[in-house]
Amino acid sequence: MAFVSTTRPFHFTSISVSALRCNFSSSFPHTRKPTSSISENEPSYPNTTAKLKESLRLTVKDRASLEKFLRERCKSSGEGDITSITPNEALCVFDYMLNMRPSRPPVTSFNILFGCLAKTKHYDTVLSLFKRLNSTGLFPNLHTYSILINCFCKMGRVSHGFVVLGRILRSCFTPDAVTFTSLIKDGLCKEGFVDKAKELLLQMKDKNIKPNVVTYTSVIRGFCYANDWNEAKRLFIEMMDQGVQPNVVTFNRTNRAKELFVSMESMGCKRDVFSYSILINGYCKNKEVDEALSLHSEMLSKGIKPTVVTYGTLFLGLFEVHQVEHALKLFDEMQRNDVAANTHIYTTFIDGLCKNGYIVEAAELFRTLRVLKCELDIISYSCLIDGLYVVTYNIMIHGLCNDGKMDKAHDLFLDMEAKGVEPDCVTFNTLMLGFIRNNETSKVIELLHRMDKRNVMPDASTLSIVVDLLVKNEISLNSIPQFKSQRFCPWIPFADMANFLFNR
Secondary structure (H helix, E strand, O other): OOEEEOOOEEOHHHHHHHHHHHOOOOHHOOOHHHOOOOOOOOOOOHHHHHHHHHHHHHHHHOOOHHHHHHHHOOOOOOOOOOOOOHHHHHHHHHHHHHOOOOOOOHHHHHHHHHHHHHHOOOOHHHHHHHHHHHHHHOOOOOHHHHHHHHHHHOOOOHHHHHHHHHHHHHOOOOOOOOHHHHHHHHHHHOOOOHEEEEEEHHHHHEEEEEEEEOHHHHHHHHHHOOHHHHHHHHHHHHHHHHOOOOOOOOOOOOHHHHHHHHHOOHHHOOOOOHHHHHHHHHHHHHHOOHHHHHHHHHHHHHHOOOHHHHHHHHHHHHHOOOOHHHHHHHHHHHHHOOOOHHHHHHHHHHHHHHHHOOOHHHHHHHHHHHHHHHHHHOOOOHHHHHHHHHHHHHHHHHHHHHHHHHHHHHHHHHHHHHOOOOHHHHHHHHHHHHHHHHHOOOHHHHHHHHHHHHHOOHHHHHHHHHHHHHHOOOOHHHOOHHHHHHHOOOHHHHHHHHHHHHHO
């Protein structure tokens, strides 16, 4: 059975065939108000929502203020948690939205509410409210349907998720990666239908819908659980070839992966550089660098030559656990094995050295790369020089300033200008703070005038540095440039702004 979209037939796996025969409306609860998602300890509707209704009446006057209200109530915290909204509160907001005049808000506003409820696992409430919304004649969009699919799959009702997919196609929407990932991750793979998940993954690619890391990880883990190492490895290699980088979730089952890796040969599957690299990547992601290095040694003992990807993974892992000396030795080994370093290796090294306090070594490597620019161009690595520039200089200048090596920091600044690299406000602020710690206030004045000459806009940090020096009587107001260009209050000269703050 196939459903026809606006372009070409889209065929589904056999699990979806029976599901798509279901009636769409029968997938939703028949109760008007959400029940199963509401805690028995939660107070009744009037008591818990009186203040909320008053807040809505006072603050929500139009669509713009409604969307702001919803986003404030449903925004994520820094740790990814979602601000809690109870089903009763959601019902209150939903009723208010339906009764807004002169017209109801768009479906995107309802999606914010549904999305917040779904993330707090009030799936029944989402389905109940959607049924009411659907009866009003307001048409859902793709995002609405994707939220519904996610709810059904999280509830273990995969077949109903495919019913919604059928509705998406009949509505002439084009499903995206989010839509399919819910069906694959929380639907098929969770229920053990990994072969069907793979089929759906293939159909995604046939429709030019690019799977993301969650999609690939779900299917890979499904095959790992099914002890199909060959297919898991094939998908992992495909994921890397497609430029989709694995994350820590991909590797949070490294013990299981190790068991499969050990049993590969008995299963008739030869271990190769890809097999080793996959597991090494997993151990490094989990900061189990000793295990990764052990596998690396095993590779070499068996005559399997690591690739630049293998080495890059190990470098990242070693810098993460502050084993800089080991990373340097491994770099020497890579060169002895005639494995050419690429852009990623060099940038990893410069970043890793700086973050671990090896600023001088990072500067030496950077200068070496500048000298070797012609050679790097020949082997297609010139993009490294283009990509480093200001950020790399700032990292190294910051490190030298923190170490009190102001002469070297200033020399690097001059080298930066000589090479045609434009210093930014961060560069100047870093140097000024370094000179202040070194009791060289006159250098701060020089840098301020240099900023003005180069039309580098001062920011709030620059202003704070200047005001602090004025308070301590270490500089005079007349020595400060006016700065024709600045980020704040452009109609007030910089020196006048500093004077105003100084005299408050």
